[in-house]
Amino acid sequence: MKSLFLACAAAISAVAAPAFAAAAKGDVIIRHATVVDVEHARTVADQAVVLRGSDIVAVGDDKDIAAKWQAPRSVEGKGQYLIPGLWDMHVHFGGGPELIEENKALLPLYLAHGITTIRDCSGDLPEQVLAWRDEIAGGKLQGPQLFTSGAKIEGLKPVWKGTIEVGSQADVDAAFARLQRDRVDFVKITDSTLDPPLFLYAVARAKQLGLRSSGHIPMALTVQQAVDAGLSSIEHLDYAYKAGVKDEAAIAADFAAKRIDRAAANQRLDQGFDRDVAMAAYRRFAAQDMSVTPTLNGGRILAFLDRDTHADDAYLAYIGPKLRKTYDWRIERAAKATPAEIQARHERYARVAAVLPLLQQAGVTIIAGTDAGFLNSFNYPGIGLHDELGLFVENGLTPAQALSTATRSGPAWFGKLVRYGAVAEGKAADLVLLQKNPLQDIAATRAISTVILRGEVYDRAALDAMLDATRKQVAAWNAATKP
Numbered sequence: 365m366k367s368l369f370l371a372c373a374a375a376i377s378a379v380a381a382p383a384f385a386a387a388a389k390g391d392v393i394i395r396h397a398t399v400v401d402v403e404h405a406r407t408v409a410d411q412a413v414v415l416r417g418s419d420i421v422a423v424g425d426d427k428d429i430a431a432k433w434q435a436p437r438s439v440e441g442k443g444q445y446l447i448p449g450l451w452d453m454h455v456h457f458g459g460g461p462e463l464i465e466e467n468k469a470l471l472p473l474y475l476a477h478g479i480t481t482i483r484d485c486s487g488d489l490p491e492q493v494l495a496w497r498d499e500i501a502g503g504k505l506q507g508p509q510l511f512t513s514g515a516k517i518e519g520l521k522p523v524w525k526g527t528i529e530v531g532s533q534a535d536v537d538a539a540f541a542r543l544q545r546d547r548v549d550f551v552k553i554t555d556s557t558l559d560p561p562l563f564l565y566a567v568a569r570a571k572q573l574g575l576r577s578s579g580h581i582p583m584a585l586t587v588q589q590a591v592d593a594g595l596s597s598i599e600h601l602d603y604a605y606k607a608g609v610k611d612e613a614a615i616a617a618d619f620a621a622k623r624i625d626r627a628a629a630n631q632r633l634d635q636g637f638d639r640d641v642a643m644a645a646y647r648r649f650a651a652q653d654m655s656v657t658p659t660l661n662g663g664r665i666l667a668f669l670d671r672d673t674h675a676d677d678a679y680l681a682y683i684g685p686k687l688r689k690t691y692d693w694r695i696e697r698a699a700k701a702t703p704a705e706i707q708a709r710h711e712r713y714a715r716v717a718a719v720l721p722l723l724q725q726a727g728v729t730i731i732a733g734t735d736a737g738f739l740n741s742f743n744y745p746g747i748g749l750h751d752e753l754g755l756f757v758e759n760g761l762t763p764a765q766a767l768s769t770a771t772r773s774g775p776a777w778f779g780k781l782v783r784y785g786a787v788a789e790g791k792a793a794d795l796v797l798l799q800k801n802p803l804q805d806i807a808a809t810r811a812i813s814t815v816i817l818r819g820e821v822y823d824r825a826a827l828d829a830m831l832d833a834t835r836k837q838v839a840a841w842n843a844a845t846k847p
């Protein structure tokens with residue numbers, strides 16, 4: 365009897381086994397979603413996406429995928445739009461060691477706003493940020509994937525803290541030895557006191573060592589000199605504007621020879637933009653694979669502090685009191701401006717913003733980055749990236765082009781498009797589910813219903829809980845700092 369039963373069971377399983385074996389196992393299946401193909405600016409309806417661990421393992425028509433794959437967790441994507449996770453390619457952490465906890469509390473703000481990768485462009489807590497990078501990568505700390513420059517390279521006695529000060533080529537070489545020991549993801553070079561020839565030497569050295577570099581270009585150099593030396597990205601649209609000024613080389617030479625001061629140089633730059641000169645420069649950028657991170661929102665906030673003091677911004681409830689205090693520097697500086705200076709600031713912002721569509725037209729890769737973090741007043745981690753994308757569209761990009769700056773440009777810059785920037789098999793399971801179509805209206809990136817980071821699903825309730833926890837933490841800090 366027993367042997368008969370076994371024989372029957374074997375016969376049944378022999379018939380049934382192939383069907384079960386064909387159902388491959390995933391951890392999560394997203395059903396019926398409209399996948400946004402950012403590269404080709406199109407949508408693909410009724411797709412299923414299977415995640416296993418931190419990988420996307422299958423994407424295809426919902427019916428086919430659901431027949432082939434099983435997963436314990438299912439996410440309903442009907443009527444929703446699935447995009448690759450967003451990248452904010454210009455953020456800062458800093459303000460001193462007593463601000464470490466407040467900086468750490470910014471990490472969930474990025475995640476809650478669909479940002480799955482951030483690029484830290486250096487502050488004054490380089491060791492701390494390097495430690496967070498490794499803790500996040502090791503799954504010990506919740507937060508977006510973090511790339512960092514580590515400490516930035518600067519001249520002697522700079523205005524910035526937490527820098528590696530260099531006064532000679534030997535100093536630059538020593539700086540790179542340290543940065544390589546720190547396994548930095550790229551190099552940031554700024555020019556508050558850095559000697560222009562040393563700036564070029566540092567950029568060239570980075571390139572020799574296979575490190576990407578970005579930074580602030582000295583007034584005494586033309587932007588093209590920095591690009592020719594091997595700079596990998598221009599931070600802030602002002603420098604792209606500068607490259608479009610007809611007399612840029614003469615202004616740089618006059619400034620280098622101390623015939624004019626910075627204010628006079630800026631005045632000549634303000635008046636000297638030439639569309640043809642600019643387009644020729646931008647086509648060279650494109651040919652030399654030079655990307656631009658405009659950080660337009662930061663420029664807009666500072667230019668219009670006279671019209672909007674941001675004192676009543678609801679988002680301030682998510683920013684710790686010591687971080688808010690670092691905003692004062694720029695607020696006080698702006699408050700001292702004369703009406704003529706304010707007017708000039710407004711006009712300058714408009715002139716610089718007008719460069720954006722020219723870069724796109726010339727084929728330059730535009731990278732979305734906010735400049736959010738300490739010091740940069742009211743430039744908010746998380747929501748700021750969505751503001752930046754809105755400004756991109758306002759200033760002439762299509763929603764698809766804007767979306768690409770935040771999903772594909774960052775991976776492209778790091779040479780990681782094989783892993784990021786699309787909803788496709790083999791790519792990272794870093795995804796955002798939106799309630800509206802971002803190719804029709806870029807504001808749809810704000811309508812987030814689910815964020816997936818390294819295969820971990822955060823639904824709206826989980827994201828709201830994350831925001832809530834930050835707000836409560838900040839409220840507790842506020843209460844503790846009241847006299």
Ligand SMILES: [Zn+2]
Nearest residue numbers: 454456485735
């Ligand atoms: Zn910055």
